[in-house]
Amino acid sequence: MAELRLTNTLTREKEIFEPRDPERITLYVCGPTVYNLAHIGNARPVVVFDMLYRVLRALYPQVIYARNITDIDDKIIAAARDRKEGIEAVTQEFTEKYREDMAQLNTLPPDLEPRATDNIDPMQSLITQLIERGHAYAADGHVLFDVTSMSSYGALSGRNLDDMLAGARVEVASYKRSPGDFVLWKPSSQDEPGWQSPWGWGRPGWHLECSAMIRAHLGDAIDIHGGGRDLIFPHHENERAQSCCGYGGDFVRYWLHNAYVDMDGEKMSKSLGNVRTVRELLGLYAGEVLRFALLSTHYRSPLNFSGELLDNAKTALNSFYQALRNSADIEAEHIRPEDTAAFTALLDDLNTPKAIAALHSSCKALNKADAKMAATFKGELLAMGRMMGLLGNDPEQWFTDSASSSGPTAEDIEHRLAARLEARARKDFAAADAVRDELQAQGIELEDGPEGTTWRRL
RNA sequence: GGCUCGGUGGCAGAGUGGUAAUGCAGCGGAUUGCAAAUCCGUCAACGCCGGUUCGAUUCCGACCCGAGCCUCCA
Numbered sequence: 001m002a003e004l005r006l007t008n009t010l011t012r013e014k015e016i017f018e019p020r021d022p023e024r025i026t027l028y029v030c031g032p033t034v035y036n037l038a039h040i041g042n043a044r045p046v047v048v049f050d051m052l053y054r055v056l057r058a059l060y061p062q063v064i065y066a067r068n069i070t071d072i073d074d075k076i077i078a079a080a081r082d083r084k085e086g087i088e089a090v091t092q093e094f095t096e097k098y099r100e101d102m103a104q105l106n107t108l109p110p111d112l113e114p115r116a117t118d119n120i121d122p123m124q125s126l127i128t129q130l131i132e133r134g135h136a137y138a139a140d141g142h143v144l145f146d147v148t149s150m151s152s153y154g155a156l157s158g159r160n161l162d163d164m165l166a167g168a169r170v171e172v173a174s175y176k177r178s179p180g181d182f183v184l185w186k187p188s189s190q191d192e193p194g195w196q197s198p199w200g201w202g203r204p205g206w207h208l209e210c211s212a213m214i215r216a217h218l219g220d221a222i223d224i225h226g227g228g229r230d231l232i233f234p235h236h237e238n239e240r241a242q243s244c245c246g247y248g249g250d251f252v253r254y255w256l257h258n259a260y261v262d263m264d265g266e267k268m269s270k271s272l273g274n275v276r277t278v279r280e281l282l283g284l285y286a287g288e289v290l291r292f293a294l295l296s297t298h299y300r301s302p303l304n305f306s307g308e309l310l311d312n313a314k315t316a317l318n319s320f321y322q323a324l325r326n327s328a329d330i331e332a333e334h335i336r337p338e339d340t341a342a343f344t345a346l347l348d349d350l351n352t353p354k355a356i357a358a359l360h361s362s363c364k365a366l367n368k369a370d371a372k373m374a375a376t377f378k379g380e381l382l383a384m385g386r387m388m389g390l391l392g393n394d395p396e397q398w399f400t401d402s403a404s405s406s407g408p409t410a411e412d413i414e415h416r417l418a419a420r421l422e423a424r425a426r427k428d429f430a431a432a433d434a435v436r437d438e439l440q441a442q443g444i445e446l447e448d449g450p451e452g453t454t455w456r457r458l
Numbered sequence: 459g460g461c462u463c464g465g466u467g468g469c470a471g472a473g474u475g476g477u478a479a480u481g482c483a484g485c486g487g488a489u490u491g492c493a494a495a496u497c498c499g500u501c502a503a504c505g506c507c508g509g510u511u512c513g514a515u516u517c518c519g520a521c522c523c524g525a526g527c528c529u530c531c532a
Contacts, residue, residue: 032532043532045532073530159461159462162460182529207530232462233461233528234527234530267525298472301464302463302525311482315481316482319481326496345472354471354472356480359480361479367495367496432492433491440493445495446494448492449494454494456494
């Protein structure tokens with residue numbers, strides 16, 4: 001079988017992927033905290049790990065992909081307070097919107113989507129276990145993980161406790177034994193959401209849910225755990241500490257992390273006011289354009305998001321769909337995605353730019369091919385597109401649907417094209433060109449081909 | 459301060475111990491009534507300085523520059 005290679009954050013090396021059980025692959029990706037709309041940076045890991053999910057499904061009979069919904073968190077509590085609603089109203093609204101937005105990016109839904117609030121019991125038993133094993137302690141209404149109790153704490157993020165102490169720049173809460181200790185359970189006031197526990201009315205710490213839910217839904221240990229680079233520390237480091245110390249074992253074999261999305265060369269942040277939500281961008285560009293843009297850089301490199309990036313993505317997709325449109329009457333040969341150059345590229349640590357190059361190569365071959373070879377190249381192009389979650393739209397629709405509601409209707413355009421056709425037949429090119437210029441001004445581009453005139457929205 | 463990652467043509471972006479993918483843009487041509495789309499051709503790059511080597515963009519070291527993380531931010 002073809003070998004999949006992945007860069008493991010834990011070892012900092014590209015390794016051959018060897019599953020625990022080839023019959024059952026387990027993948028867990030950190031999902032959203034549902035208190036606002038997902039921005040384009042939130043979408044990157046979703047698209048990247050969707051790509052991985054698709055590759056894994058092509059290689060193995062069963063892949064279980066879990067992505068959590070964090071529906072209890074201080075930011076959620078704050079948002080609910082602002083809106084004078086319960087947290088359920090907030091989390092339900094943004095969970096739904098998140099699912100809708102991610103579906104627009106043509107990402108497959110995960111097999112499991114566990115919610116933190118449905119898993120309070122497993123979290124509490126994990127805390128109990130950690131306390132019993134001497135890795136956690138209760139203090140001042142909190143339960144804290146004792147980082148000094150784990151010799152390999154810091155292994156994932158490549159730090160040690162001394163470094164962290166040296167770099168500490170935040171005042172340490174008085175109830176912590178050592179500054180690196182982190183919260184497993186925190187007290188809630190009476191008007192805050194909470195649950196009864198052996199340590200009083202309270203709520204779980206952030207890292208806890210992933211450890212508990214992985215155990216509850218996937219098992220003691222999983223193959224791959226993914227997320228954004230920023231999660232390496234503290235989130236994944238702490239998750240690893242909780243699971244390794246609470247349950248024993250390796251917990252995760254391969255840790256994968258994607259780099260950030262920057263906006264026009266700057267970090268995306270609320271204070272800079274350059275946060276772009278997926279929903280907002282979907283009003284301007286097709287979801288497939290956003291997906292393509294997110295895949296155009298290797299996942300471990302920073303991606304600079306800009307209008308130019310999106311325009312390039314759109315241009316590239318246009319050329320693919322153009323080739324498909326031009327070969328509409330040719331029946332594509334059936335080709336297995338696993339047999340394509342794009343798949344080979346993806347096996348090498350998800351080399352999506354290289355896979356895209358393969359797309360271009362087949363597209364060009366299709367454009368040049370005679371009728372017989374065209375079937376093969378078209379099949380190739382479509383197979384690779386299928387593999388990558390691209391090119392699934394109808395080519396005709398791709399060019400004639402509009403992302404916005406402005407612009408002339410299809411009927412209107414066809415009507416004017418008929419008039420232009422007549423003018424051309426009369427060799428009245430001035431009149432014909434006038435129609436074309438007028439449509440061009442309204443964002444419609446015409447193409448006169450041997451079999452008539454086609455049009456597309458720009 | 460500690461830790462981590464990166465610097466490839468005008469732009470985007472792969473990759474390699476030995477002629478440096480691909481796309482966009484540019485230029486020339488074919489095609490077209492003119493365009494568009496497509497095709498053909500073409501220009502152009504490995505931050506800096508040492509080291510290892512027959513040979514370094516690729517490995518090692520220093521330097522310069524940029525990015526990220528350092529307790530709840532994807």
